Amino acid sequence: MKIKAFFDDKHTKIYLFSFVIVLIFFQISYGLDVVLPTNIAWLLDAHHDWGTHYLGWAFYRNEPWTFPLGQMENLCYPVGTNVGYFDSIPLLALFFKIFSGILPDDFQFLGAWLLFCQLMLAVFVVKIAKLYNVKGIYILAGVILIACNPVLIYRGMHPSLCCHFFILGSLYYYLKPLDKTNVIGVNNKQVYLLLLSSLISPYVCFMIIGFNFILPFKSYFYDKLISLKRALVYPIVSLFLVLILWSVFGMVDFSDSVNLEVQNSYGLYGFNLNSFFNSSGFSSIFPALPQVTPFQYEGFMYLGLGMMILIGMSLIVLFTKKKRGAVLELKTTNLPLLILVILLSLFAVSNKVTYGSNTLLEYPLPSFIMKAGGVFRASGRFVWVAYYLIMLLTLLLFVKSKYNEKLKITVIAIIVFIQLYDIKTIYLYRDLKSGTYTSPLSNEKWSNLLKHFDRVITYPPFNNNLLRPWDYQDLCFLALKSNKAISAGYAARENLEKNHGFIDSLNTNLNQGIIFENELMVTAPKYLDAFSVALHNKTANITYLDGYYLLYSKKNKGVSPIVLDKKDQSKIDSVYNQYNKSNVLEPIDKPGFKDDFQFNIEELNATQTVINISGWVFRKGINNNQKDSIFVAVSNNSKTYLMKAKPIKRPDINEIFNKGNLDNAGFNATVFAGNFKKGKYDLGLAIKSGDGKWFFSATGNIVDIGREDFVKPGPLKKLPKSEGTIGNVDFFEVKKDYVSISGWAAFQNQDSKDNGISIVFIGSKGNFCIPTQKSQRKDVTAFFKSKYNFDNSGFASKMKLKELPKGEYKVALLIKNKVTNAEALYTSKRILEVK
Template sequence: MTPALPERTRRMLGSAAASVAANAGPLGAAGVGLLAFLAIYGPAALDPTRLGWLIRDDFSQHLLGWLFFRNEPWRFPLGAIDGYLHPLGTTLGYMDAIPWVALLLRPFSGLLPADFQYIGPWMCACLMLQGASAAWVARRTGATVAQQWLVGALLVLSPTLLARMSMAHEALCAHWTLILLVGLHLAPQRDARDAKQALGIALALCVFAAGVHPVIAAMVLALALSLCARTALERKLPWRWPVLGAVVHVGSVLVLFYVLGYLGTVRTLGAGSFGGFSADLLAFVNPLGYQRDFSWSRFLSPLPRQGAQYEGFGYLGLGVLFALWAALVLVVRDAPLVARHWRRWVPVALVALGLFFFALSSRVTLRGELIADLTRLYAPVMRWVEPFRSSGRFVWPLYYLLALGAALALIRLPKPTVAPSLLALALALQAFDVNLGRGHQAKEGPAWNTQPSDALRELAVGREHLVLYPPQMHDGSGRGCRAGPMDFHRWAYRAYRLGLTFNSGYVARLDDARAQSYCLGLDDDIRAGRLDPRTVYLSIPQRLHEFRAIRGTRCVQEERLWLCVLEQAPAPPVERAAP
């Protein structure tokens, strides 16, 4: 006979089974997110030791931020990186390297392999949390397990999220935080406990988003503040609770921005070109994404837009558009019910519409054609809005309010038996319509994470720096010095493997004055023969003659560049006697 399990073990197993059953909806929707990730990128992207597929687009910048951070001592601000873009330095935040993840892994860096990435696992987690969050919100509104799965799967197939993954913007893939906050607005607050829980979740999301990406943090903070307003209107708590919550939300984000180095590390946060990276008025029905020859819809034709308005991409998908149409019919038929719940949707609707207005920027367009110039309106506050020059991204709160709100409205149909059928139809339309496309797989690119050569290893012995000459250091606005080779990533990787600093790189924000001063000073030093014996210089062929003119230097060719070092101190210049 099989021995009976101890009572304590049986209780634990029973509790675990009950927990799984209670969370079957979010867990199932998370599984849909996992399947979607595997369909797009494949299982190889989950291998943390596989780096070759990260050579394209911005992935390499984000990866190098994490790699160089591994060689750094702990200092303030948290996430400071002195070895990349040396001697200017930067931070994890300005490398879009998801600071919270890097800081969490840093104590274990010595146990991790030298080639280690978390970009693939992070994007997979975002897709899984996208589905789980939508399903969790649906459960809070009374949905069945099947309905939770359908809502979660529908939100997993959001072209806006999938487009961010294809654009190599993994830090901007935490859309599940927006879904949770929008959902907390739409879910009922039955008592004070529900209200306190909602404010606590909002605070946790503000703290989390501040260490992921400033754009995500700004949207999360705006939605958290509107949740405080909704809580005040519900009157389930004394007014001081939502007021205190609003103060704590704002304070926590600002403090973390300072601690993580977003504030105080560069002279200006402005990026220029505000109004170019905007959203079009037809963003929600335009399937044209980042690539001009690629449509995210298999059925709808792309609409015209301006060149950089891919940042305002917000195509809902045919399934969500169908759900939205059905929800509008329901709203018209049951307007008194919607009016009775105005406290739930009015605060979040006002904030989402306000952010959508900001997404349109100072140059409002329709089908790519300018219809309103609001430059004078933005002029007094340009200093504050310019850091978010990619304003088009701020369509996301309204995007998820429409998508999630439509799906939840279908659940509340007068005939509950019809809801699963309509949700299933919406999901089928979304699945058939959304074009997962070509070129989004985690395919190996040209080998860039190759080991340092024997010659470079030999020259690096006893030295601390690898200096590309001329440098290639710039930010998203083109500020800095851009005379050096564009394929600097391979040399940055080799510097990381050798424990050397590297003087070039691409970051989100750069102190242009310091960059220009460094680049001009480097020119003056080399032309004057002042080489640093602790440095390996990496010169383009056109500037090799400057090193060969310096006594005591040795140069060897490495691929298409030249490695030069000062092997002995140059003789002091002979002073001529005065005539």
């Protein structure tokens, strides 16, 4: 009897019918099989955001438990990242990680989450409708129009952002009549909504946090049901708890340098004033309308033709007093809600007001708003609150009007039909695959190779489009299946300082031909020059798979060569031939070097047999260098060796010097100097013009050819003061017989141009010092954003351990200015133990 009574209850029937409606629309939009936990094909086959979200969760479940709870090390290696930065729904990722050991290898919860979000949206549509005693037939129409709206279906590309039910839930608790029996419970529930949203989507959390201010304010100021103290405590505690949760999960870290703000991005993804009626191509009736930038898709807010007609009819009701229902008379208690919606909408529009393809107005804003806009750069989304409020009010105004009931039912049925016809494209455009995911890469060959390594280093690191768009997902999937770390991953926020530090250390090692035994390097053909030293010195093996070149140290003896077909083997043979021979032209008599060039050497690294140099150069007095060829000139007392540089497009040179066309000013060169006599050489540049004339200019740099790669330490009798310096040891690796160290150091309030850097080992048996090779660190200058230039602050060096007495040493950096002779010490946290 109880079961029968349950299904006989009219409210229960409304919920059941609403759920059926949602299930039908979900089947049409996605297919119910996306809910199956082992179905990952639809996520990874998309090669877009879905794959990112899945990989974030899949790597996270395999990580050891850490604090902060959301931290990951094997994705975006070695800097690491946070599962929250992959929009992998941190709350659910944490929950399912607890049970990871009993879950299938291919397990996803994103499909079930999408369905849950839409069902919960329907729940709150019903709840709000019940507040105003709306009849069942209208509630079901509202479920179709609101819980199955085009914005939610469109936003399915980001499952974490589909929790729109938090917005409707907040509206419900604000609109719900309060009394002494429920006021505390309702305010508490709003706090719970906020806390849950904070571990699902920071964007939605930021949207609804305003309700945690206006609801207590309404409870105190209008309803007179809580004290002023409680009205103040609610928003303060809410904010505090959100920050605590984010800190515990690692989504914010006040001691770290993760770049939460994307500078100069506020307004780029803003709301266009035509967005409510701009279908963006998803209408069966209206074409897509122009916008200022393609990034304004974040402000997609199409209402649909049916809803727009209903808005027009509801406005007629609003201004026709005889037909307007008394239930929706304007109340001052709704003023805080109106203010909140206006503020969020203004933030969405940004300070660049646009309509169509035109910018109507641009005005300055306080820095704290611009900073918030940089953190929440997809500001167009913040109209969602207004979007749902408009739809709710429109529906309520019409169904509560005093028009004939049969007329209203007929009209609402026609409205629903028009709406569904208009936006049918957005329900039907997805064609999702189902089942297990089959990578386009040769799984077996890759996995057989990967088992011999601890990690995969994609080159360049943190590049998510190495060979083809979004191919990092397939590389990450291979690493995931082999349980390996990988230096790729599309995180929403990055620690740019650490990223650049690793890239610089990696380049320093590659410039010396160093590839570590436990690392598999994966790169695309266009980046192969970065490995030229290792290939020339024959310290690396190379193979070819699925369009990628894979390189690894010859010291790793356990790797079995991959059997390649003739076509792929010919590619490998061609690479060996290219890099094994000398790329230096026959020496010429040393010409006259003049000061006829405008140039800048941006990077210079020289080892025993290789010189890497890059920068830009052009002849003074010319406005076009399109036919010029750039060469590196290495000279001793009598001879000059020339090597043709690889041209690099540099349009920025035109902008700086305001010339005609100097795009060809950039260059990059690797000089294999193994056949040179040992000694010091002057480094110069040469340009061959289009008519065959040669021009030479010195750079002022000297390179030491034939010197030992491993430097020897000397005693340091007196340690300089340790103040006024900045620096870091980014890379510190102790091998069986040597130590390799790289990083950066500088005086805190001084350009690094004239600085020399040495590494100091401070121990009980004495202090020792080794010289370093300089490297460019523009990321340091960019990070500090000061008036000082730290580009010349990078260093790298290697030393045989046997050169030091046994013992424990603190590692410090000695900085000395060559002009003023000022010197100071930067002490790192690194410890070197010589056994």
